[in-house]
Amino acid sequence: MTxxxxxTSVKNDxxxxxxxxxxxxxxxxxxxxxxxxxxxxxxxxxxxAKDVPRLFPKGALSLLEAYxxxxxxxxxRHLAKVKLAxxxxxxxxATAVTTRLAILKPHKEAARxxxxxxxxxxxxxxxxxxxxxxxxAMWRAVGDVSTDFNFYTKRAILAGVYSATLxxxxxxxxxxxxxxxxxxxxxxxxxxxxxxxxGQIRERAKKxxxxxxxxxxxxARRS
Numbered sequence: 001m002t003x004x005x006x007x008t009s010v011k012n013d014x015x016x017x018x019x020x021x022x023x024x025x026x027x028x029x030x031x032x033x034x035x036x037x038x039x040x041x042x043x044x045x046x047x048x049a050k051d052v053p054r055l056f057p058k059g060a061l062s063l064l065e066a067y068x069x070x071x072x073x074x075x076x077r078h079l080a081k082v083k084l085a086x087x088x089x090x091x092x093x094a095t096a097v098t099t100r101l102a103i104l105k106p107h108k109e110a111a112r113x114x115x116x117x118x119x120x121x122x123x124x125x126x127x128x129x130x131x132x133x134x135x136x137a138m139w140r141a142v143g144d145v146s147t148d149f150n151f152y153t154k155r156a157i158l159a160g161v162y163s164a165t166l167x168x169x170x171x172x173x174x175x176x177x178x179x180x181x182x183x184x185x186x187x188x189x190x191x192x193x194x195x196x197x198x199g200q201i202r203e204r205a206k207k208x209x210x211x212x213x214x215x216x217x218x219x220a221r222r223s
Contacts, residue, residue, distance in 0.1 A: 017055050019045040021067050029109035033060040033117045061126060064114055068130045072137045075100045079141040090188045092142035097162055097184055100134065101169055101177075112170050135159045161187045 024041035031037040038060050042052045056062035078099050084092045104111040118127030135158040144154060161184070168183040 013051075013055060016045065016047055016051065017066055018070065020047055020052075020055070021063065021070055024063060025067075025107045025110050028107070028113050032113050033064045035059045038063050060117075061123065064117060065126065065130065067110075067114065068134070071100060071103050072134055074103050076137055076141045078103070084142050089142075090192055093138070093158065093161070093188055094181075094184055096138040096142050097165055098181065100138070100162075101166070101180070108170070111166075115166065115170075131159050131163060135162055138162070157191055161191060 020041045023044040024037055027037055038056060079096060082095060084095065117123060132155065135155045138158060139154055164187055165184045169180045172180045
């Protein structure tokens with residue numbers, strides 16, 4: 001009975017949290033991420049004042065974090081409906097990035113204010129954490145199952161691609177956002193060229209003698 005009650009409580013908290021985020025979004029463009037905004041959104045969502053500190057322990061920063069997580073979750077749901085397994089990696093990544101931007105688009109100014117808020121020195125660590133969560137969600141959603149060193153390099157590379165594309169998207173006021181798509185395609189092409197270059201270097205490295213072989217030859221010559 002207690003377990004069922006706990007599950008219900010968690011579900012209710014999630015719904016209330018989501019309602020507060022929804023209420024906040026139209027105001028963020030004008031008010032930014034502030035504790036005053038959080039209180040206003042909580043009031044509009046008919047939330048009990050005592051629940052706000054529990055749901056958003058760090059105030060406006062917790063609201064921003066919850067907003068980012070909500071967008072990530074929605075992105076994952078959208079990507080789960082798309083058949084990506086047989087498509088090239090570059091196409092999968094482009095789809096993931098454009099899907100997240102499409103989710104952000106109805107509240108583009110709110111997204112802009114979020115990035116600006118995260119660029120403030122005290123908030124940079126949270127910004128880095130949220131970018132990592134986003135690119136990790138992207139890779140997992142498009143079928144990445146790596147667990148070796150590539151796991152981290154893939155996420156570091158995508159973090160750069162996504163962050164740069166997000167900045168370009170903020171400056172793109174066209175209806176079809178074609179310039180952003182071109183920019184994204186170019187960034188992914190650059191990465192793929194680099195990966196190809198790394199592959200060539202690895203193949204060439206296989207043909208080079210090992211350190212043991214070099215030392216053996218050197219020793220033989222001295223003898």
